[in-house]
Amino acid sequence: MMKKLFIALLIIIVIILSSNFYLYIYKVHNRSEIKIVFVKEQVHIHKDLSSGWLNYNWEWLILTDSIQKKNWEEVGYILPNINFKKNFLIMSRYKIMKLYQLPGCDECEGVPKGEAIFNKKGSDKRYYYFYFMPKIWLTQAIG
Numbered sequence: 488m489m490k491k492l493f494i495a496l497l498i499i500i501v502i503i504l505s506s507n508f509y510l511y512i513y514k515v516h517n518r519s520e521i522k523i524v525f526v527k528e529q530v531h532i533h534k535d536l537s538s539g540w541l542n543y544n545w546e547w548l549i550l551t552d553s554i555q556k557k558n559w560e561e562v563g564y565i566l567p568n569i570n571f572k573k574n575f576l577i578m579s580r581y582k583i584m585k586l587y588q589l590p591g592c593d594e595c596e597g598v599p600k601g602e603a604i605f606n607k608k609g610s611d612k613r614y615y616y617f618y619f620m621p622k623i624w625l626t627q628a629i630g
Contacts, residue, residue, distance in 0.1 A: 517589075517590040518587040518588060518589050518590065518602065519587060519588045520585060520586070520587055521586045521587065521588055521601070521620060521621060521623060521625075522620075522621070523577065523583060523586050523618040523619065523620045524618060524619045524620075525616070525617075525618055526567050526576075526617040526618060526619055527567055527616075527617050528611075528614040528615070528616050528617070529564075529565050529566075529614060529615055529616075529617065530613055530614055531613055531614065531615065532563060532565070533563075534562075534563030535562065535563035535564045535565075535615075536563075537563070538562040538563055538564075545580070545627065546579065546580050546581060546603070546605065546627075547577055547578065547579040547580065547581070547583065547603050547605075547627055548577070548578050548579075548627055549575050549576070549577055549601075549620070549625060549627060550566075550569075550571075550575060550576040550577075550578065551571065551575050551622075551624075552571050553571055556569070556571075556576070559578070564578070564615070566578070566617070567617055569619065573622070574619040574620060574621065574622065575619070575620050575621070575622055575623075576617060576618070576619060576620075577603075577617065577618040577619075577620055578615060578616075578617060579603070579605075579615065579616045579617075579618065580610070580615060580616075581605040581606060581607050581610040581616065582605065582606040582609055582610045582616055583603050583604070583605060583606075583616065583618060584604045584605065584606050585603075585604040586601060586602070586603050586604075586618075586620065587601065587602045587603075587604070588600075588601060588602075588623060588625060589601070589602055593626045596626045598624040598625060598626055599624075599625055599626070600625065600626050601625030601626060601627055603627075
């Protein structure tokens, strides 16, 4: 009896591991790289640090219009000029090495997930980083 239970448990574990491995391979091989352009790094000031928004809530985010930009500036962040008709603006706590669009759509958001690959060791906590990206709608998955 114990031997049958062990074999059944082993089969279940193998199925779970192989399905997770397949999903990982599918995600990695079917993601599309999005070309981003580094704009600048900005040192934190007391006002933006006291808001805590970028430091504590997000690793990165995408600004898609001038209203969002104005809201972040009112909180204390210093943002570069951007023409939102041509690009979106990424604000990041860390340097971004690559940005990917993952396959499929996020069921809640209705757009694909984005995945940022960060250079956390090469980033300075005193700064936040800006990148221009094409006007591609993404949700910000954790990088």
